[in-house]
Each structure stands twice: as C-alpha cells, then as structure tokens.
Amino acid sequence: MSDLTEHGPMAESDAPIPVANIDDPHLREAVADPHRAERSIALCLFLGIVGVAVFGAAYWQNWKPWTLGLSFGAGLFFIGFGMSAWGKYLMPQGPFSEARHALHSSRAERDAIAAALVERTGVVVRRRSMLLGLLGGGMGLLGIVSLFPVLRSLGPLPGTTLDKTNWRRGSLLVDSNGRAIHRDELQPGGLVTVFPAGYQNDPQSQAVDQVVLIRAQTTALVTEKGRGSWAPAGYVAYSKVCTHAGCPVGLYERELRLLVCPCHQSMFNIDDGAVPQFGPAPRPLPQLPLYIDGSGFLRAQAGFDQPIGPGFWERS
Amino acid sequence: MSPVTLPRTQRQAKAARGPYGRVGQVIEELDDRLGVAKAGRTFLDKIFPDHWSFMLGEIALYSFVALMVTGVFLTLYYVPSSTTLIYHGAYTPLDGQRVSEAYASTVNLSFSVRAGLLMRQMHHWAADVFLGAIVIHMARVFFTGAFRKPRELNWTIGLTLLILSLSNGFIGYSLPDDLISGTGIRILFSIVLSIPLVGSYVAFFLFGGSYPGTWIIPRLFIIHVLILPLIIIGLLGAHLFLLVRQKHTQFPGGGRTEDNVVGSPMYPTFMAKTTGYLFMVTAALVVLGGVAQINPIWQFGQYQPDKISYAVQPDWYMGWLDGALRIMPSWEFTAFGHTIPFVIFLPAVVFPGLIFTLCYAWPAIERRFTGDNEIHHLLDRPRDRPKRTAAGAAVIGLLFILLGASATDVLANFFQVSLNEVLWTFRILVIVVPIVVGVFTWRICLEMQGGGADIGKRKRAVVMTRSATGEYTTSETAPHSDDQREELEPIPVPVHIDLESSDTGDGSGVRTVSR
C-alpha cells in the first residue's frame, strides 16, 4: 500500500480534492423514492430478459419475422430503457462540471513550431531551388499519372455507341418472345414492346432498341410532314427510351392517345410524332419508320434518324 | 512500481492488491505497459452536457452500428453478380424465370435463410433512420450555431459524412437488381451522361461500357461494403475524436459558461444512459425490421431495361433530387454540334452541388457577415439568430417541397386530383414556400426574442374574476412549488462518494480530504 502513495500517479499533487457527502444536496438520486425506481427498473430488465429469451426460442424454431422482431425489439428496448433509467434516476445527480481548458497552446509553443517549420525549411532549401523545382516537378507529374488508373484503364470509350441502335432497313419487329408482329395482330388501341429480330434477349440491346408499337387506328397515321409512310395501317412505332432520363415509356393511354413516362410523368402525344406535351422531357421520342412486308409482317424502313434517349454532350 | 517479488500465498496476494482489489491490480498491469491510468481517469471524469437535443447524433451513430452488424450478415449471402441463372426457389412467381445472381441471392436470403428477411429489412430501415437522424442532428447543429469556431472542421466532416451516407444508401438499395432500383440506376446513367464534356466518358467508365452492362452491380457492391464504409468509419472516428478533444457545446444558463462543461460524468452516468439508448435505437430498428415490410423485391421482379413500374420513387433521402427532376422545365440546349440537357444537369448535378457548397461554406459565410471570429462553446438559441434560423428554415422548406414533389403521382392518387395540377402546384410551391417559410421564421424569431427571462418556465395561470358589478379583474395564480427550484452551482466530479459520513466540515456540504 505504501508503494501506491509513493509511486502512484495521484501522488503528484498534494492538493485537497473535493469529495462529496450524503448531505450534499447536489448528490441525491434524481427521484425522491429510489427504491420504487429500483423496482421499476428491475421489472424492465426482467422483461428485457424475457424478450431476449423469447427471441432466442423464436430464432431456434424459425418463427416468422414479426415474432423475431417484436420479441427481440421488446427485449432490447426494456434492457435499454432499464439502463437509461438507471443512469437517469439512480445515479448521483449533478450537475457536475469540469473546466474547459483553452484548447490553444501558448504563444511560445506556437512560435516554436512556426520557427521550426520556417527556419529548418530555410536551411534545407537555401540556394537549392533547382532541387526543389525538380522535386516539385516529380510530385506534380506523379499526381497526374496516378490518375491514369481511373482515366485510362477504365473504359471503354463511348465512341459512337450512344448514337446507334440495332435497327436497320428491313429489321423484323418481334416481341420479347421473338414472335413477329403481323398486321392483323393488334386491334386499334393495342400496344406491344418490340425489338429487332434476334436482339430481344440481349439486355444491352433491350436497353437501346426497345420500341413501343401502338396500333392507333386502321388507316395510315401521318405524324409529321414527310412521315406519310412511317405508320402503315395505323401501326406507329416510337423508341421506348424516354428522352428525359431513359426510363421505358410503357404507359399508354388509349383514348387520350398519350404515352406517359412513369418515372417523371413526361407526356407524349402519339399523333404528332411524340412531341412532349407536359412534363420534363425535352425532345420527342424518335419515331421508327415502318413498312409491311410481303407476308404482312411489320418491318423497319430504316434505323432511327437520331440518337435515342436522354441528351448528352456529343449529341448534335 | 509493482512489488519486486510475486506474492506466494493468498494473503500475500490480497495484501499486494491494494485497497482497490483486483480492479486495482489490472490497472497496475495495464499502466505498466501502456501508461493509461491518468488519461483513463480523465476520460472517466469527462462531462457530457445533458440536453436532449444532443442525443440526436447518437441516433445516427447507433443506427450506423446496426447497419454494420446487419450488413455483415447480408454480405454472407448476397452474390454481387449480374450473371443470369434460372430461379428455382421458394417464391413461385419467379420459378423458371431468368434472373441475375444478385437478385436470386437476395430473394433466397429473404425466403430461405433463417432471420434473413429480418436482417434485410432491419438493414434497410436502419439506412432510412440513419439518414433521418443525420439530417435532424445537422439541423440541430446548424440552428444552435455549433458549427462556429473551433468546430468548423467537424461541421465539414459531418457534411461529408452526410454526402457519403446518401450515396451509400442509394447504392445499397440498388444492389438487389430489382425492377424499381434498377430504374434508379438507369436514371443515374442518364444523370452522369448529362454532364457537359466528360459525361459520356464518366458514364462509360463507371458502367464498364454502355448501359446496362454487367459491371455495375459488382462495382456498386464493393463501393457499398468496402470503399465508402472505410471512409465513413474513418471520418466518423475523426468526428467523435474532435468532439472529445474540443468538448461538447452547451446551452447558456444554469451555471454553464464558456469555460466549463456542465452535465453528467462519463462513468457511470453517461455510459449508462447512452448504452441504454444504443439498445433502444437497435430495438426500434429490430421492431421495424420485423413488422413493417420494406422493399419487397420479390414482388418487383428482376430488373429488365424494357420493364417499368408506376409509382416509382427513390428512398426518401433521394426524394429531393427526384422531385427536382420532375418539376424542372424541359430545357435542353443544342448548338455547335453539342447538347447540354439542362433539364437533367441542373436539378441533378448543379442544384445539389450548390446546396452542398452552401452548407460547406456556411461557417465562412457567417464569419464574414457577422464579423465574429471568436471561439464559441455556448450555443445560441435559434430565436437569437433570426437570419440564420430563417435561412436554414427556408432551405429545409425547399428540400421538403422537393421531397413532396417526388411523390406527385402518389399524392394525386391519394387526394384524387389531377396529376398535372399537382405538378404545377409543386412548381409554384418550390418558389413560394421557401420565401414564406423564411419570412415567417424570421418574424417568429424576432417575436420570441421578446420573451424574456421566463421563457421555459412554467406559465402562471391567469384567473379572471367578475365582480358583482360586472367588472373583470385578472390576477395571477401563486407560483407552483416546482418553480422554486434553485439554480444549482455545478461542482467538480467527486473523487469518492461517501454515503455514510455526515461530517460536513465548513458547512458547504462538501468534505475535503488530503491524500
């Protein structure tokens, strides 16, 4: 024991340390009747034990998630409540304080470090500006080159990928099961999602080639000047990729003749070339020109006349 | 220094331990090796202010703990791969369908792993609550001016934590590769694409090619479980370290000054309260995870680029961006062979950039406008800084209107009004509401400032009596017994609490001993 007072850390100061006392009005528990609080907290902790035990049983027996959740939640809650109540009601109630020593060091200490930095750097670089320049150049080049894994290894470069789809002259329209679309297939008011034949199962082409084919009427539909032959027998085809943010425009309102994009509610009228009537889409949906081949199946006259989907810097 | 010889008998051992028993002996051994006794005692004496609003950050911290624990469980089952397979499992409407391994593993986790669904749902609820707690904690820090010198660095760290957590949450719920979160990834691609000059390059670099590709799921996975959590944990450590080093702020009054910290000592009071809070936060998340279904991906099906659902919103903390996308007018600028889709670029890239820049710069802005470069450890009451409070309220109003704007279709359906009208309403509200909220808040602050010293005290009831002649007189009731509570003078943490002795010495109630 004598070892402690001689060598322990507390022996550094002999100043009296304030000690509290039961009569000290600051040091009572927060509640008037601590025993009652103790009983309530004991009950809480007991319920917590029950909850956790039930959770253990429920887990072992593979019961439903709601039993797992409620039992474990109740168990944890009561244990936690008991702990917090113990801390709030049964511990010595303050308020206690400590001094907030100024964070900053003294003027001498600040000057010391500043001096070390400035003077020692001065010693190192005095009349050695060429070395410094070389070092700086090396660091700079290193910094640039260290970006190369992010800039050059990642790829591929976009190239013209964003401008193109797989639709060509003569592409046969097929649905997601690969069935070709015959002119008698849809009644006015029908719609189907189509792809160029052979591409319907590839996610890469699903993303850009997807076209919504709508039979608006039984006679040819002229959506814009110069597109008289684009929608034979009332079959009109638009790129399904919204020109706003790329969501598939699958929502068609038959009587309003409106394609609505479910993401941000851009609305496109199919009668005038899918020009956006409402909502944020900035451009019409590109229209795919169609024709009906000798066997009565729908095919594309050509690819799209512009890149599909949302805008990007290289889009002209 | 420990005794030169090791004790031989039980009585020698007991004597060697000293007055503090085995605990003292452990301290002895640790201190011999690590020298932690003094720092340890200082740590146990640390005072934490008790105000309830200081506990909001703890909700965030403990939700993050829950996220990590449940997250580890999820990583044991989730397969981060876009390779497809034919699903054969517990959920019949998927049987025989071609799905990605990521999706299949998530469905299997939900249906076939014991407590898997509970863990998955708890993880998702914890993410939503985590971000809500960060936001409310950040609001408290902002409105009380806790970001002022010397805590600007901590504000910056906290803001960075917010941005990283937002990103990690979005990435996290996109990992199952389901129809709804996949739509969000498609929109992410379009947003990156909209950046002028470098958009298409960054988009192709991130996705490993054109959309969708097979790289994005594995890359998002490693970002979600390794890269961002590492940075978040590091910054969180720095956030808490600064808090301990600079000590917590406190409200004025009750003996609190710029030179002290008044509250509960770390051990045992604060530890008890905060550990209890940890349990209760976890409990809330467990209950939510068990009884409230969230993100039922088996109903949504595997993501396919040509499929889409209606009523697609991102999780709430991304709602402000989705709302901005919905209400933005359709501006796109095409000239000289190039296009800048402002309709996407402004709301999804520039706008959040501006908001976060404003938040990062706010301590500097306030220093500039108030000319105040003093150290502050005492907090402001929000009403005492009407301009700051009004500015913050206006921004919060703006963000909540945008959050509401992301639910235009759901709101239109719920209230049975036209979708188009709802959208135009939000376009108007997004301008009007921040201004109105800002002005109202400013005026309310000014009026509340006139409250005086009895703000917060129990109000005295005013009794009106009518005399026989019909006159009304008013009188205040007598003060309530609790109003007589005296202002307590804080005292330093006691060394030794002696509940038995009644020797008060100088009558102050404090007994001193010398060692």
Next chain:
Amino acid sequence: MSRLRRAFSSRLVLPGAVVAGVAIGAILAFGGAATGASGASTYEPSASDSAIQYQNPPRSYVPAGQALFATFCSSCHGTEAEGTYRAPNLVGVGPATVDFWVSTGRMPADNPDAIQAPIKPPKLSDKQALQIAAFINSLDPAGPAIPKVNLNGANVADGASIFALNCAACHTITGTGDELAFGTFAPSLRSATATQVAEAIRTGPANMPRFTGNLSNAQVRDVVAYVTEYIQHPSNPGGFALGGVGPVTEGFVALLFGVGLLALIGYWIGERS
C-alpha cells in the same frame, strides 16, 4: 413428242424437282422461324381454347337486357345505344365490354361528366350485367365474348413477367393503381374477379390499351392467375405492407416512427433546460 412431254422427260426434271422442293421447304421453314416458335401468326381473341372459353350470354337474356338498358343506360347512351354527347356508342362493343363495366359497378355512372368512372359497389347484379350484355350484343354481334378463364395449368411466373412488361407501367408492380394524365387513373387491381381481369385485358376499357393478338389465351390466363393470386393476396412475409406504394410510405414510417419516436425517447433521457 409434245413440248410438255419433252420437258418432263428431260434428265433434269428429277433433280430440278428436288431442288424446287428443298427451296420451297426452306422458304416455309424460314418463314415459320420468322414467325417464332408458336407458329401461329395472330391470336384471334375470341377463339376459345383450353385456357379461356369465350361465351356469349344466352339470347333469352335479351328482352330483360333491353328493359334494363332502357331504365339505367339509355339516358346517357341513347335509346338505341347509339351514344349521345355524354356517353359513347355501344353498338358493336361486344358482351365482354358491357359485362366488365357493369359488373365492376362503374356503370351506371353516378357522375357521367367525370373524366373516368370509378369502381363502386355494383348497382346491378352479375346476371343483370349479362342481360344488358346480351341486349347490346343483339344490336350488332361482335367480340370479344365473355371470357371464362380456366386457371388450371396457369404459369404464374410467365404471368408475373407479362404483368411487369405490360401492366405494371400503369397499375404499378404491386397492382395498387395510380393517377395518370389529366385526371385519368389506373385503378387498383385488388377487387377484380378473374373474369373481369380477362375482360379488361381483351377489351381495353377507357384508357387501357387493348391486348388482343399479341397475348394468347394462355398468356392472358397466366396474367389472370398471377393477379388473382399474388397481386390480390400477397404473402407479405415482411410484415405490414404499408400500402404497397413503396418508398413514399416507407419514408413516412422511417421518419415518424423511426427518427421521431427515438427523438422522443432522447427527450425523456436528456434534460430540458
């Protein structure tokens, strides 16, 4: 020898015939491949098969139907169902259309000027709906007839996939329905019978597209099975479904019950002054 005989007696006839046969066979085969695995090029919507039986209501229903029509429908649709400025022409719409609108309670409409008639408790019984359908069909017989869906052998996985591609865009992937453009809406699918779902798919009521040739009876049956089983009775193993609209309600719950409740608990733990 005639020119004809000389032509057929040539040494090139047999190989020529073989080549021609192979060429015709190849053209048929490729043409068949182009139309896809199923072979048939169109689906006749009213052609019954094992998946769906289309039946017209019995002719004996017509007089009763005429009387009901006169009472409940003619004020808006005209005495000969020819339509007025308030309601469309019903001649030739087919019995499935009429049965759908009446048996779901949309018709008779309470407010004919509403943009879209909502579902409500039907005013007329199912038999009365069929009687009116018989009457309308008698004016001008047209398809589709009332579909009786045979759910045996339905493939709900195919149904789910078709639902996600064609239906979820308006009705949402959980079938809750949502608001569309200019006051129109896609209704919730929770209360539709199997027959009503099939009728809606084949007839495309109001703004709904008409799925005729591009969905076979088997595919419609699969969708009907998926809707009546999994959309209307989701297992919801995770607990309360919170309305099935996704992150909107989830966000509410997280902020109110998550953060809000926990902040209240923090309020209890901490001090107030």
